[in-house]
Amino acid sequence: MSLDYVKFTPGFDTFMPKEYRDMVEHGPFGKKTTVSQMGSFKEILEEHPMCAGCAMTLFIRLAIVAFPNPEDTITVGTAGCGRLAISQAAIPFVYGNYGDQNGVASGLSRGLRIRFGDKPKDVVVMAGDGGTADIGFQQVLHSWFRKERFTTIMLDNEVYGNTGGQESGMTSRGAVLKMAPLGKEFEKMDMVAMAKIAGCAYIATVVPNNPRRVESCIKKAVLIAREVGPTYIQAYTSCNIEYAIPTDQVMADAKTVEDDRYKFAEYVSEDAKAYLAERYGYKEFIQKPVAAVTKA
Numbered sequence: 001m002s003l004d005y006v007k008f009t010p011g012f013d014t015f016m017p018k019e020y021r022d023m024v025e026h027g028p029f030g031k032k033t034t035v036s037q038m039g040s041f042k043e044i045l046e047e048h049p050m051c052a053g054c055a056m057t058l059f060i061r062l063a064i065v066a067f068p069n070p071e072d073t074i075t076v077g078t079a080g081c082g083r084l085a086i087s088q089a090a091i092p093f094v095y096g097n098y099g100d101q102n103g104v105a106s107g108l109s110r111g112l113r114i115r116f117g118d119k120p121k122d123v124v125v126m127a128g129d130g131g132t133a134d135i136g137f138q139q140v141l142h143s144w145f146r147k148e149r150f151t152t153i154m155l156d157n158e159v160y161g162n163t164g165g166q167e168s169g170m171t172s173r174g175a176v177l178k179m180a181p182l183g184k185e186f187e188k189m190d191m192v193a194m195a196k197i198a199g200c201a202y203i204a205t206v207v208p209n210n211p212r213r214v215e216s217c218i219k220k221a222v223l224i225a226r227e228v229g230p231t232y233i234q235a236y237t238s239c240n241i242e243y244a245i246p247t248d249q250v251m252a253d254a255k256t257v258e259d260d261r262y263k264f265a266e267y268v269s270e271d272a273k274a275y276l277a278e279r280y281g282y283k284e285f286i287q288k289p290v291a292a293v294t295k296a
């Protein structure tokens, strides 16, 4: 895991498939590519088997473009739709049992720190709302309380999409789904509040409509997790199949949901602000000098 792992092995370069060649020659490894440049470089995730128009796929694609050091990043996932795309990306992906992702990521992140010392190796979990808030809930919460330094991203499509439409803890109250025909009885879980109580150093809620915002959140979350503490991003990534959203209205739906109940919100701890300012030059977090108090 470094720039070396994407180089051609001497003697084999002429035999490598075109896709691989493109990735080495025109991929984002070792460069500072941004979402604004999408279309001008070979992306780490391009082809995938997700449903046409799936907003989750767009979000995953944006998230991967936003990784600050993709050549030094390992993604961790679990059962659910998202892994179908993440596993097609040209960076390492670890797949645990359903719900194990934050336990796996804890061990991986600790091991990488022992093995590579100061050289950052970023661990990013991406899992569905069922994997994060239901089946993996205990491991997610414990990784946060233990201050494990990696990023957790919930791909919140508010349903078990991969298994055909069961309600999850993140489904809104009253929502009717194929396998919840009477409507969900309980409120959507407040995972953001839980992340705050558990001591996450950075928390954000986003929708995929604003690629630059997604990029900014992912970058901050990954950088903060390197040294300060756990970080959490909750992304509304609608399931157009289970919620019957016509594919040409997926983005309009995301905008409506954002305005209605999924507003962009960001929490950055004081330690994380100082770290981003000092280490990475984030101007918005540079402390302004306190004006001197003069006695009359």
Ligand SMILES: Cc1ncc(C[n+]2csc(CCOP(=O)(O)OP(=O)(O)O)c2C)c(N)n1
Pocket (backbone or CB within 6 Å): 079, 080, 081, 082, 097, 098, 127, 128, 129, 130, 131, 132, 155, 157, 159, 160, 161, 162, 163, 168
């Ligand atoms: C231990 C275990 N239980 C159940 C399953 C079946 N299963 C696979 S994906 C899934 C639901 C995924 O829902 P979510 O995590 O919300 O992700 P989505 O598919 O909606 O992205 C379930 C129940 C499994 N693979 N392993």
Ligand code: SF4
Pocket (backbone or CB within 6 Å): 050, 051, 053, 054, 055, 056, 081, 157, 161, 162, 238, 239, 240, 241, 242
């Ligand atoms: S079932 Fe839903 S979440 Fe899964 S790939 Fe299809 S649209 Fe996306």
